Amino acid sequence: MTVADVLLLALGALAVGSGALVVTSSHLVRAGLYLVVSLGAIAGLYLVLGAELVAWVQILVYVGAVVVLLLFAVMLTRAPIGPSAGLDRPAFPAVLIGGGAGLGLAVLFADAFRWVRYPEPEPGTAERVGEQIFGAWVLPFEVLSILLLSALVGAIVLSRPDIGARRSTPEQPDPDQANPDPATAGGEVKA
Amino acid sequence: MPLWLDLLIRVVAVMAAFLVLPLVVGQAEHKVMAHMQGRLGPMYAGAFHGWAQLVADGVKFVQKEDVTPREADRAVFRLAPIVALFPYLVIFLTIPLGPGGLVAQRLDIGLFLVLAVMGIGVVAVLMSAWSSANKYSLLGGVRGAAQLLGYELPLVLSAASVAMAAGTLSLPGIVEAWQPWWLIWQAPAALVFFIAGLAEIRRPPFDMPIADSELVFGYMTEYTGLRFAFFLLAEYVGIVVIAALTTVLFLGGWHGPNPDQLGWLWTLLKIFALSFVIIWLRVSYPRLREDQLQRLCWLVLVPTALAQLVLTAAVKALT
Secondary structure, three states: OOHHHHHHHHHHHHHHHHHHHHHHOOOHHHHHHHHHHHHHHHHHHHHHOOOHHHHHHHHHHHHHHHHHHHHHHHHHHOOOOOOOOOOOOOHHHHHHHHHHHHHHHHHHHHHHHOOOOOOOOOOOOHHHHHHHHHOOOHHHHHHHHHHHHHHHHHHHHHHOOOOOOOOOOOOOOOHHHOOOOHHHHHHHHHO | OOHHHHHHHHHHHHHHHHHHHHHHHHHHHHHHHHHHOOOOOOOOOOOOOOOOHHHHHHHHHHHOOOOOOOOOOHHHHHHHHHHHHHHHHHHHHHOOOEOOOEOOOOOOOHHHHHHHHHOHHHHHHHHHHHHOOOHHHHHHHHHHHHHHHHHHHHHHHHHHHHHHHHOOOOHHHHHHHOOOOHHHHOHHHHHHHHHHHHHHOOOOOOOHHHOOOOOOOHHHOOOOHHHHHHHHHHHHHHHHHHHHHHHHHHOOOOOOOOHHHHHHHHHHHHHHHHHHHHHHHHHHOOOOOHHHHHHHHHHHHHHHHHHHHHHHHHHHHHO
16 A cells, blocks of 8 residues: 555545534534535545645635635524534435445446556646646536626626516515615615 | 755744744834834833843743633634644745745645635634634624635735736746736736735734724634634734735745845845735724725725736737
């Protein structure tokens, strides 16, 4: 076993272990923090595999933004310290589906790639990833960017009642917009 | 030189810089603030103009009782100051001091690492805020998270502009590619980066998360002794890191007369000059209100950074 193997195994165990804690912990915020550990360990896996850029993107996007937004939302609503009693989380189907999918995939991959030896690819430096994305994969990349852009525009339209999401019947206000602030309310009347 | 010796020297040098530079900046803050306000500042500790004041402060922090609130989530509460400090230690590894590999760890994508690791600071803020079981802490933490998430955008965009100009993501590579006229070409990006950096380290005038007149001390309210000292250290290391990154990205790092021998001196001088500006801003400007803070970020800094990206791309395409 090389050092890389040991690191892969250790980081994998960390990722899976903290991932399991995310779904089993009854401390709401701690579950989010375990998610940080799990995603960080996956970034470590990318690093060991030589995909530097992907690893730092993982940290920047998932640890630095996605989990933070999640924690932020939890703290804005209900975030008790200590275990929460009334969590509705049936264990049996989760174990069945999660364990089944995990074990099945593991068996499938081990069987499929057991006899195949791949040459080690070059490290995924920024230069190489950039060449690939803007060379061979430029069309999917652009399509994805259009998808993200339309999602952004959609989010703005949905969250601003003065430019979109018009009500069909003014007499029945949307429960979300029961209390529009005065600035947008003026625009609504005109529309 | 054998590999392990080289490694040891680099690690020791980074640790030394990590412990000394923030103290120098902290002491400078005491004295500069005092003189700007017509006071003398610390004068007794260490006999000569109070040079040992921060050492004395450190001893005082060590002696204090380490209090954890009864309702707090102890494990998270204790971990938070370390999580706050750790990213800056990693960033210190990547900052080039001079030409010819005078950097602890030369990385192909150092800039990306720096920006990614800086994002972890938000997690520390949320951890300390929530685990303190204190409403002021929680309010401060939620403000802090909103601020850090918002200001990360202009920070990354303005750094992307200079990376585009240099054509590399490596920090020493950016300094090598730097030319004096970039001072004008990249000036908007430099300003945006510096201001967003100030907000990232939550220094006045962007200290809404720890606004002491309304939130006691924000997410640090419940911390005492050594753990509080860790947060303070993180703040001063943050000053050094933001000053150093601005120096490296926008002010040409080691460029100056005779860069091969004196490069490290120019870098350090620029870092200290920028640190002085950061202290100066603290003394000069009142705290931004929460809505002003978000307005500045989304309506001024982000559009400026985007315009700078267009400008950079245009100049790059034409030349």
